Amino acid sequence: QKEVEQDPGPLSVPEGAIVSLNCTYSNSAFQYFMWYRQYSRKGPELLMYTYSSGNKEDGRFTAQVDKSSKYISLFIRDSQPSDSATYLCAMTANAGGTSYGKLTFGQGTILTVHP
């Protein structure tokens, strides 16, 4: 079993839809959670970062973390064609925990937003 599981999709939605992307994890030492967006042939771009359970909002993006269920989500409101990309969840552990200093990625979800 992978430490981080992410549905690879692909996911295709119409413009304006609400998109929900999810990851589950098994390592309880993970304390820092990130979402990256990666356009084709580009490096990953940090979208959201959080370290506590609950919601964090930034514009059209909301990151949600539930440590008790080991589940994180990214919601995209009013999706745009420019949101079409691969979305990667990533997480890392506290000092002293396993996977410390390593960013563990999900497999990535390919999202297409069509006009």
Place this chain on the structure above:
Amino acid sequence: DTEVTQTPKHLVMGMTNKKSLKCEQHMGHRAMYWYKQKAKKPPELMFVYSYEKLSINESVPSRFSPECPNSSLLNLHLHALQPEDSALYLCASSQTGQEEKAFFGQGTRLTVV
């Protein structure tokens, strides 16, 4: 400024060549990373430098040799690569070695012929 700059953007090299990839950041970050990414896969960690010292080597073959000349620069020296080493090589940096809030460069697309 959250920029990590990688050069070159593209590189084609033969199996007997020696080349280097370069990475630079001016965010004052003290940890820098090399990742390898194959098509449709997530990035895979290769090396971590923390405070200019190699802290993690993910059992990478010796034909890849990292170097951290100072806190802003990271190099990856390549020698006697194989065609299966063709990939996107990504550099990243973060404030500390915990790798939270890691910022990535645009990568070097390497083709080994």
